[in-house]
Amino acid sequence: MSGIKLTGVSKSFGAVKVIHDVDIEIEQGEFAVFVGPSGCGKSTLLRMIAGLEETTGGEIRINAEDVTRREASKRGVAMVFQSYALYPHLSVFDNMAFSLSIARRPKAEIEAKVRAAADILRLTDYLNHKPSQLSGGQRQRVAIGRAIVREPRVFLFDEPLSNLDAELRVKMRMEIARLHRQIGATMVYVTHDQVEAMTLADKIVVLKSGVVQQVGAPLELYRNPDNMFVAGFIGSPSMNFLKARVASSGAGRLAVDLKDAPGVPFEIAAGANVPTGEEIFVGVRPEHVTLGDREGGVPLNATAEFIEELGGTGYLHVLTATGEEMIVECRGDERPHAKQAIRLTLNAGEMFAFSGQGERLR
Known part of the structure; x- marks a missing residue:
């Protein structure tokens, strides 16, 4: 009732x-x-x-x-x-x-x-x-x-x-x-x-x-x-959003190129057929970004800005090559210092695709 x-x-x-x-x-x-x-x-x-x-x-x-x-x-x-x-x-x-x-x-x-x-x-x-x-x-x-x-x-x-x-x-x-x-x-x-x-x-x-x-x-x-607003509002820290371009689509997958990592296409699960070349956004949560190179992930160069230190966990704020802001969850003792050039790996299996208008591409 x-x-x-x-x-x-x-x-x-x-x-x-x-x-x-x-x-x-x-x-x-x-x-x-x-x-x-x-x-x-x-x-x-x-x-x-x-x-x-x-x-x-x-x-x-x-x-x-x-x-x-x-x-x-x-x-x-x-x-x-x-x-x-x-x-x-x-x-x-x-x-x-x-x-x-x-x-x-x-x-x-x-x-x-x-x-x-x-x-x-x-x-x-x-x-x-x-x-x-x-x-x-x-x-x-x-x-x-x-x-x-x-x-x-x-x-x-x-x-x-x-x-x-x-x-x-x-x-x-x-x-x-x-x-x-x-x-x-x-x-x-x-x-x-x-x-x-x-x-x-x-x-x-x-x-x-x-x-x-x-x-x-x-x-x-x-x-x-369902959309970028919900993805960014629910979760603390909020989801990271990066600009990307569709390389191809079909069979329930989107192949995309990040603006910050051109020439390194990767796939995201999405049933929508999106025209090749269309600009979209890719979302990834801070816990699905790691420091250093990881096999099978999407590599990304960035610069460390500052870290919110919480003890066992820290939230590292970084800038990508194109000036996009991101937050990375850090565990353990590894903590880059400010202005340090770093390498990140994004977990493609945990990414979300959104249209240019912010709607989820499913």
Whole structure:
């Protein structure tokens, strides 16, 4: 059964269309993440599901019920915001109980639900504290607890971790993942951070300029992107893209020449028949590029620029002969120094071919 289904959903502000005919189906109990760069429409789409933005066109269904024109309070959703939105003069208990108190629920019911949520979120020892006495991560857990006590059909998270420092974001990602496993509710989460998306999601929806680029499981998008945007956005560091020219095509293969390695044609799996001489892009991830010559690979000359040192792993930034930027994953002790001329080998079996317009050549 679908937890949320969007059919032909669009949104316009006057003459400007910001969400373009979105079709998404999120299964009940699934954790879906809307991801994309700032301004791509992901928060607007979330607010439309919540009922905080009117829908210009299309249909929104929650648990098979059409809620497109239903007011926000009657959709059975709870939203957790980036800013926490806690009442500073109320205790943690009263913040979490606020919606139940407004609904005039029995005191015993309020007590039971708040304490159950506090136990899940490890907030029991802080129920008498004020928000000012809590850390950022604890405040966000209170905001999540306030949503839990409402027992919504759907939880909506709008960049809830963006105000936290890097270490705390990692911890809170684990908390949210644990919460989803524990309560099994349908959750939709908005972020511009693709690491968050890869870590949390059962399903990722990649957006660009209000258009859905691809929907799928994290590793599906990583291993099988539909276009250069998805290939470059999903994965950290992002995929390398190099200019190439088609030498020949047929029988499910493309023979290509890299602009940076002319005269050394190699084959990429691609069913599309592309005219000889057409300019395309070849994509290869940093972990599929190695230092030095390797038999069976595609050789490439480059110059080391600098390295991001992470200890066991480093990410070497290089420039090719034509000035293309690339990132190479380095393991072990081998670390070239800046401005050193180096030799790289690209794994042709792990490469992707894209048209000049950025679409995947399959």
